[in-house]
Amino acid sequence: MTGSFTLRGFGWRPLGRREPVVAGLDLRVEPGERVLLAGPSGAGKSTVLRAAAGVLASTGDGDVLGEVWAEGRVGLLLQNPGDAVVAERVGRDVAFGLENAHVPREEIWPRVREALDAVRLPYGTGHATSALSGGELQRLALAGVVASRADLLLLDEPTSMLDDVNADAVRRCVADVVAATGATLVVVEHRLEPWLAHVDRVVVLGRDGAVVADTDPAKFVRALSGELTAAGVWMPGVKAPEPVEPPEALVQPDGPAPQLDAVALSVDLRRSDIRGATVSPALRDVEASLVPHEVTLLGGPSGAGKSTLLAAFGGLRRPTAGEVAITGDHGDRRFRGSGRRRRRGAANRVSMWSLRSRELAPLLGWVPQNPEHGFLTTRVRDEVAATAHRVGATVDVDAVLAHLGLDHLADANPYRLSGGEQRRLALGAALAHRPPVLLLDEPTVGQDRGTWAAVAGWMRAAARAGATVAAASHDDDLAALADRVVRLDGGRVAVAAPAEEPR
The missing domain is CATH 3.40.50.300 (P-loop containing nucleotide triphosphate hydrolases)
Structure with missing residues (x-):
């Protein structure tokens, strides 16, 4: 049949x-x-x-x-x-x-x-x-x-x-x-x-x-x-659209953005198979940095460790060895009472993994690969406002939804949206409080030309306003917009250099 x-x-x-x-x-x-x-x-x-x-x-x-x-x-x-x-x-x-x-x-x-x-x-x-x-x-x-x-x-x-x-x-x-x-x-x-x-x-x-x-x-x-x-369809032979940037007021970081440094960073994953428990490396001896005013793209083949490195930069994945250190005035001001976390002899330097959730929340905007993993409410409008309200930041919900093409879905349930809509909502919800650090995992999956331009524009505008921005992605068009590309292969850095044609 x-x-x-x-x-x-x-x-x-x-x-x-x-x-x-x-x-x-x-x-x-x-x-x-x-x-x-x-x-x-x-x-x-x-x-x-x-x-x-x-x-x-x-x-x-x-x-x-x-x-x-x-x-x-x-x-x-x-x-x-x-x-x-x-x-x-x-x-x-x-x-x-x-x-x-x-x-x-x-x-x-x-x-x-x-x-x-x-x-x-x-x-x-x-x-x-x-x-x-x-x-x-x-x-x-x-x-x-x-x-x-x-x-x-x-x-x-x-x-x-x-x-x-x-x-x-x-x-x-x-x-x-x-x-x-x-x-x-x-x-x-x-x-x-x-x-x-x-x-x-x-x-x-x-x-x-x-x-x-x-x-x-x-x-x-x-x-x-x-x-x-x-109409927004990705037609063959047509170059990617120019990013559409939101108003600076939507992305201007609340305070100076820090630099994040992965120093001799290794992350092991414990896996269980039919022969018992084993440990295998996801990252090995990685040296890489994310800096303010730049968009960094983490690239490489599937399974190379991009998402693991992004999560480690955000203090969400514990290193097996090495560290991710946050350096800068923002970290010094926000974590002034955390002297025990400083590396000896390194002023204004704090281990990212040591930060508590309440310290990470105002600092970090995290967009997960599976957008549903971050949803907290049952209404799109409330989802965008949730983190901002929690950390005491002001947010123009209507403006965020309009930029991301979700204004007609303001009262919809996040779990009833399409995959591409959910991904844009996850971005809006994670970034509406204008964090100084933006970490996005595959942010352009499921996007047409118009919504791709809105997502890419948010990233570029935030970096221009002073934020530290990084994305793990296979999107070559997004890589062309990055200021720096870090390519991984087998859990190690294969290339870390300025993008060939930064824009």
Whole structure:
């Protein structure tokens, strides 16, 4: 059997929202088609995939409108791959779906190993899922879909957190699976160009969730480039937009920004596998600095240690050896009573790890890789205001929401937003109190051209106003905006230099 699905008059209204995210959508995907589903952030792309997979109605957090039909076995890759993890071990996680599908026991583990090899996950079946990076979790989730040999593959941004080499390998893996099985493919991505060679149809949704283009890849590029670029779609061959900076009043740090120095920094991760507990390095002897007035990008392949280093800079990951030291007038003023934390002979120098939560809160704006991990309230407006109110800072909530394109969602529940909207909300919530240090993990994932410009503009404006800004990212366009790039490989610094073309 080959998969297909039909949406007729389809709509989806999340719980607590007056207006539907998608309304009156008609879409048919035929058996064996390979479809790229595109559109701006919040257009309903992920909603369409979840509807086709039959999981919208079962979640109980909204109303399904219209009719949905799907045929064949469905394999769904979620936008947030961590949501799909169900087991402590890599092999058991991939095997879970096969066991539930009553695949014969003797077939399960050969298919598990075959799928892990196909997505280039460089670990054995006994490796702990808790020790995987975001990009590795993405490949693990895809391995589960590949192993299922589904008739209908629904992939939501399968390469958004991968470096170019691994992203290309994943695309080839998907193409090989489709060719070998005849499965129907629907893939959602914002960066479209690399997928065009692997699909035969491109469907673009507008901001209201309606189909604004439905064509073949060649015509999509030839005839629609200008129109869709203006609508926020990342069209092939079109350079990144200029960042849109918010008013300085939204980003001006509350006090001088410090310098953060990673000194001989090492971080070990304790992992448990089928042979028992082991310790493996996430970072080794790292020397790097973050300085005021600059945007620093932490780059490198998936699993290189970018997120670990970013968390260590924020005092959120305890070093195994070495330290992250905060230096400057801001640290001296804010932590005047913390003399026991100073390094001997180093004036105004404090260990970042030693700071308490109440000391970190006004100093640090932390945007996690999974935005839901930082949400505290059930209303977008309240989320933006929460930290600012806690630390006694003033905040113009309306201005923050307007810059991030979330003003129409001010009363919505943060958990009912799209992935890209959630990521922008996490940024607004973490940075609205104008902290002197901004640390962002994959801040541009899931963003269209317009919202990318808003996120990049916030980072650049904050640095210009004096903040210390760093982001862990695979985004080459974001790297081009950075003042300095620190590239990691295997937990060590491979390159630490000014960006080639700082802007």
